[in-house]
Amino acid sequence: MLAAAKSRLYKTRVSKPRIDKPGADKTAANKRDMKERILQTADRLFYLKGIRAIGVDTIAAEIGISKRTLYNHFPSKDELIAAYLKRRFVVASPTERPATDQILGYFDALERRFSAKDFRGCPFVNAVAELGPEDRSVKKIAAAFKEARRLWFRDLLALLDVEDKEALATQLVVLVDGAIAQDLVRDDPAMARAAKAAATVLLRNAGADVE
Amino acid sequence: MLAAAKSRLYKTRVSKPRIDKPGADKTAANKRDMKERILQTADRLFYLKGIRAIGVDTIAAEIGISKRTLYNHFPSKDELIAAYLKRRFVVASPTERPATDQILGYFDALERRFSAKDFRGCPFVNAVAELGPEDRSVKKIAAAFKEARRLWFRDLLALLDVEDKEALATQLVVLVDGAIAQDLVRDDPAMARAAKAAATVLLRNAGADVE
DNA sequence: GACAAAGTAAACAGGTCTGTGTAATATGCT
DNA sequence: AGCATATTACACAGACCTGTTTACTTTGTC
CATH class of the missing domain: 1.10.357.10 (Tetracycline Repressor, domain 2)
Incomplete structure (x- = not known):
């Protein structure tokens, strides 16, 4: 109940389904997967639409993860760009x-x-x-x-x-x-x-x- | 005096030197010049730094004209880009x-x-x-x-x-x-x-x- | 000298972007 | 069951961008 009372301070965050969210699995193997998934999506969007044309928001939204998670795997967009090119x-x-x-x-x-x-x-x-x-x-x-x-x-x-x-x-x-x-x-x-x-x-x- | 009184409403705009500003000459010939000067500067900056990397502010500031003047000669940045490429x-x-x-x-x-x-x-x-x-x-x-x-x-x-x-x-x-x-x-x-x-x-x- | 045309500075509207902060939540492991 | 870690939603700071508005000024021409 305490958690519920607290959470009322925060808009509409009570208890969301969160069933099959992509980032649900937090094993070490899947952590590598997450990085790779970010890279795959960044690769596709950077290559097809252009590096400047794609923001980190767009990449995160495409995968269905939060921008914060993306920044936990890559410290900056520049690093993501470098990783994209190295992967190519x-x-x-x-x-x-x-x-x-x-x-x-x-x-x-x-x-x-x-x-x-x-x-x-x-x-x-x-x-x-x-x-x-x-x-x-x-x-x-x-x-x-x-x-x-x-x-x-x-x-x-x-x-x-x-x-x-x-x-x-x-x-x-x-x-x-x-x-x-x-x-x-x-x-x-x-x-x-x-x-x-x-x-x-x-x-x-x-x-x-x-x- | 009336003008002076009015102008006090506007920050520090009383009477600036405005000696040899580039846009001073307003004959028809120099109007063409202005367009060409904008194009020359846009060409140099777009080509060297990239079209996306250069804003219209930068171009106007480089020439020493106001952004409004630039927009009087080109209705949009897209038009300026097109003119830049056509000129090339x-x-x-x-x-x-x-x-x-x-x-x-x-x-x-x-x-x-x-x-x-x-x-x-x-x-x-x-x-x-x-x-x-x-x-x-x-x-x-x-x-x-x-x-x-x-x-x-x-x-x-x-x-x-x-x-x-x-x-x-x-x-x-x-x-x-x-x-x-x-x-x-x-x-x-x-x-x-x-x-x-x-x-x-x-x-x-x-x-x-x-x- | 008056007037139209063009230019000026500056603020503003509305949008995008990168990157950070925060509190809450979900998950795997022991 | 408890704890560390990853993740989430969301807000926000600060920067920059395109394009517009406003009040005022300069200039050439008649």
């Missing part, structure tokens, strides 16, 4: 397939991504464009990602017998980012095919066996 | 130089722009990234610009004897935007050179006389 930092690992297949297949995968409804350009380029180059930490992550992808191409090129694999790898990432930028603005997945055609010419010109 | 919509006109020189020279010019202190990527791509693809008008202007540049390349290629100039023109703009995106993130003007080298290979492969 995934570079494909080389497979058993022939190197040329993997390189040219990358452009096929790109075209498939362009065709997806929820594609909205490169999250790293977008973040730098949105937050400005003054944001050192964001730019650093973005630059690291771009270099990692360049190295992925370079290591595949090393398996081939091409001249100047460093330069060629740089040209390939230029083609990739160019296709992405063009598709972002023009909504034309064929840009990936154009980039692939160019990549094919460059590979053949460098002495690789293509086709 | 400048495509080089073809010159007397040989077509290959013009095409490859474009990448040299790109490298020079990358090296400039105030380069910050493609204003159209940045605007789409910042404002989101839902902003139809911005995306439309951006797409039109990209297409205009592609046509510029295509018309130059038409002067050469190359096969499939449409496809090659697309590949060239992919290289241009790729170099821009890479430089934006990595601050490396050499990206323009990498794109130029790739363009050279593509041109030669298509049957153009290069070098």
